Amino acid sequence: MPLAKDIKRGMIVTYQDAPCLIESVQVQTPSARGAATLYKFRARNLITKQKVDISLKGTEGLEEANFERRPVTYMYADAQEVHFLDSQDFNEYVLPREALEEELKYLKEGLEGLFVLIYEGQWVGIQLPVAVELKVVQCDPYVRGASATGRTKPAVLETGLVIQVPEYISEGETVKVDTRSGEFLSRV
Incomplete structure (x- = not known):
């Protein structure tokens, strides 16, 4: 424990x-001595x-928690459901879209390193990889000669997720994003 x-x-x-x-x-x-x-x-x-x-x-x-982790691959999402393929026995998991609203921001077709979590025979969620690589589809253009400070700008990624990226990132580039915090990690 x-x-x-x-x-x-x-x-x-x-x-x-x-x-x-x-x-x-x-x-x-604690500020007091002896306090926990x-x-x-x-x-x-x-x-x-x-x-x-x-x-x-x-x-x-x-x-x-005592639960089972099974490796899965994200296949696709439709209006109501999200579809995963079990990497070991090739069973398909179909999960309700509203149960995965936060995770959907990081999912793209063919993404591996995912695990479905099964607790007492019931699916309860998915575990994302620590970092995912996503393509920038929209952001302000890079301005040459801009100061070299750590300024950032918003960027829209291929999944619709909006994150802050350094000014030197431009559309079409692939970036690595931390799935725990939603922060930019690096350029790929």
């Missing part, structure tokens, strides 16, 4: 008898899809 200090963003733990995906971690250090450090977690219940707030002292912990 991991202690509160060992629980990181992206882990799946059991809270109130349900698997919960940790989405953010906030640490409150508080860890506040924002999680998403993978069965009900509701947000859950969890507060733990540093000496408390949560059990890791």
Whole structure:
């Protein structure tokens, strides 16, 4: 059982008898002597899809959820459903689109490194790779001679995701994006 200090963003733990995906971690250090450090977690219940707030002292912990991870490849999405192909037994997983609204921003056809999460025989979500490569389809043009400061500009990626990229990035380039934070990592 991991202690509160060992629980990181992206882990799946059991809270109130349900698997919960940790989405953010906030640490409150006490100002008084002898007081315990508080860890506040924002999680998403993978069965009900509701947000859950969890507060733990540093000496408390949560059990890791016992679930199965199966590698899948994203095939396509239509108006109501998202389709994945199991990489091991070639079964097709069809999942409701509204259950994957956040993840859809990073999915493109043929994307590998995805896992479907199965808890007690029931599909509960997908796990994205840490970083994905997406093409820039719209952004302001690069201006030669612009200052070399770390200024950024918005860019629309092929999936519709809008991120901030450095000024030197132009349309048609491929960029690497962190799926945990939605931030630009590098040019590919």
